Amino acid sequence: MLDPKFVRENIELVKKSLENRNYDISLEEFLKAEEEKRLLQQKADELRNKRNVVSEEIGKLRSQKKDASELIKEMKVVSDTIKGFDEKLKLLEDSTINFLLNVPNIPHETVPVGKDETCNVEIRRWGEPKNFDFEPLNHWDIGEILGIIDFERASKIAGARFSIMKGSGAKLERALMNFMLDNNISNGYTEVFPPIIVNRESMQGTGQLPKFEAELFRIVDPEFYLIPTAEVPVTNIHRNEILNEKDLPIYYTAYTPCFRREAGSYGKDVRGLIRQHQFNKVEMVKFVKPEDSFNELESLTNNAEEILQKLGLPYRVVVLCTGDLGFSAAKTYDIEVWLPGQQKYREISSCSNFTDYQARRANIRFKREGKKGTEFVHTLNGSGLAIGRTLVAILENYQQKDGSVVIPEVLRPYMKLEVIKNTINP
């Protein structure tokens, strides 16, 4: 959420931001309501002050056994007036907050302005897409040949966009989790394993609600939401807290399953592991001081890249333009891994700085040493990495002519295996 005071004082900047993000929202109504709210609040506060003073007076008269019925009568009217003001105030407050909850974060000045994903800008590449001396297969074909992924039975159990990992496939999934967690831990992140169903307040704290309800799986009775990313529970760890300056920065990493409805993506990636309703992910989350957050975004992104480098998977980093930038983010780098089966770079990580946007929603503050008052922290997060997609990348990049898949060196201690051999369909 943006600071109402900030919006009030930076109308042009906010308008520009909305325009660059292709949002068609007018600020006029909000500003009017905001102004009205402040005036009304002043009036109500004055009356409350009067009531406080006179009520105390009544108390004194009472204790002296003197008559106070005139004052009581008078205050009854005042109280009714206050009640009326409060009702109006509540409506105005609701409408201003509701408005702000639907206004996206302001993109950082280094974010390229552009309409849609075609305007994203590639920042760097690492590794060379390998030349195969045979036609590289899609991961779902590899999975079938090796007997390590079963989509058909998964759809029997749950439905479309689910999968069963089997044998060496399941083991590879597990190895990736552990390798990624260990790597993040060695980069200074503290491992956490949070709840994966959460309450409404948490979803609102990180910005999934109220705007993106359609993306979420929901449990109706009692009301809970399945997390679409570990960002939700992990960022909310410090909801409604005031942290000490000396505690910052805080780095967390978490493995969790993630659940997404994928509404509106019916035609896309219908085959394979790329777009599933349930998938595993290792996430990195940071709480930092405002002045550090954009440097922290660079190191966060580097931490994610390091994993791909160690796995020997070619990738590129792109910075999202204003039109493609996520709702709560001020700046986002997507990391895209090379998939030989698709001859394309595909997103495998998304690293974002949310500045104070989530912190204000979730009310996460910190106190500077020797300074009065509090400030909102800046929050960041990034995948490090999406496990299913990493597994896809390994199958496709490390496939051999005979259908087998070589296990990347760094995973061998975890797998206790060097090659997933093709014993089923040689």
Place this chain on the structure above:
RNA sequence: GGAGAGGUGGCCGAGCCGGUCGAAGGCAGCCGCCUGCUAAGCGGUUGUGGGGGUAAAACCUCACCCAGGGUUCGAAUCCCUGCCUCUCCGCCA
């Protein structure tokens, strides 16, 4: 699932037959005094958010004693609902 206890400031802990309670007392923290140094001791001070005010402060004011409603001229204190914690019983990975 059944029975009971409780949620107060950074922490501990009073208040809870309604008024002078933003809230006693203690601890911790900060400032000063004292002391050869340390400890002890003495005095002062210490929350968050909103609105107004200011160049910035000072300052004024409202709200906040788990959350949301209600009663009342007035609520930490009374009533209702919800959430959470603890103890006992049952059930269970």
